[in-house]
Amino acid sequence: MPPTVAVVGGGISGLAACYYLARGPRPPKVLLLEASARLGGWLQSTRTADGAVFEHGPRGIRPAGVVGTDTLHMVSELGLEGDVLPVPGDHPASRNRFLYTGGALHKLPSSLGGLLRPVPPFSRALLWSGVRDLLAPAGTQPDESVHAFVHRRFGQEVADIAVDSLCRGVFAGDCRVLSIRSCFPALFEAERRRRSVLLGLALGSGKERGAESGLSQRARAERWSQWSLRGGMESLAQALVAFLHPRGVELRCHAPLRRLHRHPDGRWKLTLADGTVMADHVVSALPAAALAEVLPAETEPLAQELRHIPAVSVAVVNLQYEGVVLPVTGFGHLVPSSEDASLLGIVYDSVAFPQHDGTGAASVRLTVMLGGAWFGQSFGDPVAVAPALLLQRAQVAVREQLGLEPAPTRSIVKVHQACIPQYTLGHWQRTGKRGPGPGGPPAPAEAPTAHPHPRRAHQPLPGRAAAAPQPHRGLLRRRLRQRLHRQCQSSCRAAAGAAALSPSVPASPPGTQQLHGSRTKCFFN
Numbered sequence: 014m015p016p017t018v019a020v021v022g023g024g025i026s027g028l029a030a031c032y033y034l035a036r037g038p039r040p041p042k043v044l045l046l047e048a049s050a051r052l053g054g055w056l057q058s059t060r061t062a063d064g065a066v067f068e069h070g071p072r073g074i075r076p077a078g079v080v081g082t083d084t085l086h087m088v089s090e091l092g093l094e095g096d097v098l099p100v101p102g103d104h105p106a107s108r109n110r111f112l113y114t115g116g117a118l119h120k121l122p123s124s125l126g127g128l129l130r131p132v133p134p135f136s137r138a139l140l141w142s143g144v145r146d147l148l149a150p151a152g153t154q155p156d157e158s159v160h161a162f163v164h165r166r167f168g169q170e171v172a173d174i175a176v177d178s179l180c181r182g183v184f185a186g187d188c189r190v191l192s193i194r195s196c197f198p199a200l201f202e203a204e205r206r207r208r209s210v211l212l213g214l215a216l217g218s219g220k221e222r223g224a225e226s227g228l229s230q231r232a233r234a235e236r237w238s239q240w241s242l243r244g245g246m247e248s249l250a251q252a253l254v255a256f257l258h259p260r261g262v263e264l265r266c267h268a269p270l271r272r273l274h275r276h277p278d279g280r281w282k283l284t285l286a287d288g289t290v291m292a293d294h295v296v297s298a299l300p301a302a303a304l305a306e307v308l309p310a311e312t313e314p315l316a317q318e319l320r321h322i323p324a325v326s327v328a329v330v331n332l333q334y335e336g337v338v339l340p341v342t343g344f345g346h347l348v349p350s351s352e353d354a355s356l357l358g359i360v361y362d363s364v365a366f367p368q369h370d371g372t373g374a375a376s377v378r379l380t381v382m383l384g385g386a387w388f389g390q391s392f393g394d395p396v397a398v399a400p401a402l403l404l405q406r407a408q409v410a411v412r413e414q415l416g417l418e419p420a421p422t423r424s425i426v427k428v429h430q431a432c433i434p435q436y437t438l439g440h441w442q443r444t445g446k447r448g449p450g451p452g453g454p455p456a457p458a459e460a461p462t463a464h465p466h467p468r469r470a471h472q473p474l475p476g477r478a479a480a481a482p483q484p485h486r487g488l489l490r491r492r493l494r495q496r497l498h499r500q501c502q503s504s505c506r507a508a509a510g511a512a513a514l515s516p517s518v519p520a521s522p523p524g525t526q527q528l529h530g531s532r533t534k535c536f537f538n
């Protein structure tokens with residue numbers, strides 16, 4: 014009898030865990046338990062009758078690093094190769110980066126020349142920030158806020174404007190409370206290794222590669238900055254379901270785990286709403302807070318740690334305009350908190366993924382991201398906020414920041430409660446992971462495999478192909494950027510790449526609708 018593995022949580026992490034379990038030579042019996050009515054978690058895409066795709070969660074997956082390579086390998090194995098929509102390195106959505114500050118859009122320098130002279134919104138050439146990093150002494154703290162670290166190494170403007178915005182665009186979070194060690198480990202380690210972040214990134218640490226595929230080789234050759242899928246990101250979850258079903262993986266929705274107990278025979282007893290299940294192993298792909306609620310009493314210290322991992326809420330407003338032209342082309346722009354704390358940034362979806370525009374008239378699709386760490390102060394309780402207020406706020410931002418005057422022809426407002434976990438100062442101590450600084454507490458021995466967030470899950474993968482040689486043919490600048498990308502790897506990639514971690518959304522009817530039993534409130538217009 015093969016052992017039984019219960020995977021709890023049916024987001025991309027749980028589905029990816031099932032995938033790695035099911036494809037091994039002697040697969041265990043796998044059971045996936047998902048609380049809600051659908052699989053995919055934050056992977057949520059709306060496909061309209063005219064073929065347009067609107068993403069309410071992740072919209073692009075970065076191919077760099079081990080997990081990026083592993084994810085592309087998985088995508089190939091799922092038969093999705095023909096559906097991949099890449100954004101190559103020479104595409105405007107890869108090359109052009111914008112910040113909205115002082116009431117105007119500013120393009121960040123994309124060439125060496127741009128670093129040598131002052132480029133607004135920076136008052137000094139960014140070259141000087143680099144020189145500062147090369148000369149500054151190494152830090153001695155076991156952890157620091159992202160802001161304090163960058164301020165110390167690169168100066169105040171880079172911290173206040175560039176890194177403040179970056180943290181909003183990745184974590185929807187505040188760089189003054191996020192941890193450099195946990196959010197950007199490559200930067201932290203680069204400083205520890207070489208005393209300078211730039212030097213440490215440039216000289217690298219000889220990191221391994223993931224499982225290579227034709228797709229990952231193509232991604233490297235074409236320098237993809239990210240990729241999506243023709244049917245939207247949710248089609249990745251659907252393809253995983255289609256892969257798992259015929260392999261005997263039992264996928265159960267409406268099956269919230271209520272309690273986890275260690276049975277006297279050493280197995281796990283999972284209490285569900287309507288009965289119990291026994292398993293030899295449990296893989297948690299739950300959000301930290303949800304895992305804390307189901308852990309057995311004897312692992313209370315772990316539950317306490319998990320409860321201390323906060324998560325912020327984000328309002329995602331998808332807008333479609335017809336007969337308008339964007340003033341700039343790029344992936345989107347970010348807004349530093351000093352400019353407008355409530356508005357994180359705007360993604361120009363139709364620039365990176367015009368294939369998602371549908372067959373209707375030429376249109377511009379945008380996503381306005383609101384709230385994050387500033388949700389409460391800006392909009393109040395995410396459960397109670399009026400969608401009309403969010404829509405209005407998003408429309409005003411598009412008018413002021415991009416100059417698009419007409420009303421959108423289509424809009425969808427979603428409020429995702431506690432959707433992005435925040436690794437705050439000292440988070441490394443919670444994970445008990447020993448790093449370059451003083452060691453943290455060991456994880457409780459009796460706890461199930463628990464990854465409060467898959468981004469930090471670095472488990473060896475069964476059947477990983479041997480690492481191929483690294484193609485170091487780029488300039489220093491490109492290499493630095495690749496490394497920066499790698500260290501702020503998207504959680505989706507990590508989720509899909511980590512072995513033991515964490516439906517077609519039909520065209521929704523017009524009108525206002527709230528999804529019950531989920532952490533998303535959704536409103537269509």
Ligand SMILES: Cc1cc2nc3c(=O)[nH]c(=O)nc-3n(C[C@H](O)[C@H](O)[C@H](O)COP(=O)(O)OP(=O)(O)OC[C@H]3O[C@@H](n4cnc5c(N)ncnc54)[C@H](O)[C@@H]3O)c2cc1C
Pocket residue numbers: 021022023024025026027046047048049052053054055056069070071072073074075268269270271298299300303307327329429432433466467502503504505506508515
């Ligand atoms: C607006 C937004 C934009 C994003 N953009 C990007 C991006 O562009 N690129 C990128 O890479 N990443 C992005 N992310 C991050 C990415 O979407 C997430 O990191 C990833 O989807 C998390 O997947 P997960 O499976 O770990 O967690 P989740 O998706 O949260 O899945 C957890 C699952 O567990 C279930 N669950 C909860 N409690 C229980 C219980 N007791 N029993 C059983 N099941 C339970 C939940 O219903 C859920 O389905 C974005 C996230 C958001 C919110």
Ligand SMILES: C=Cc1c2[nH]c(c1C)Cc1[nH]c(c(CCC(=O)O)c1C)Cc1[nH]c(c(C)c1CCC(=O)O)Cc1[nH]c(c(C)c1C=C)C2
Pocket residue numbers: 075106109110111179181182183184185327343344345346347357358359360382433498501502503504505
């Ligand atoms: C967990 C939530 C995530 C969100 N985006 C990402 C994750 C993991 C992925 C991501 N987004 C950005 C980066 C930085 C590296 C880069 O390529 O620039 C990463 C790894 C930046 C970014 N995010 C948004 C925009 C407009 C940008 C700027 C990109 C650019 O100029 O090239 C949109 C956006 N995505 C998320 C949020 C909260 C957000 C807010 C505006 C979620």
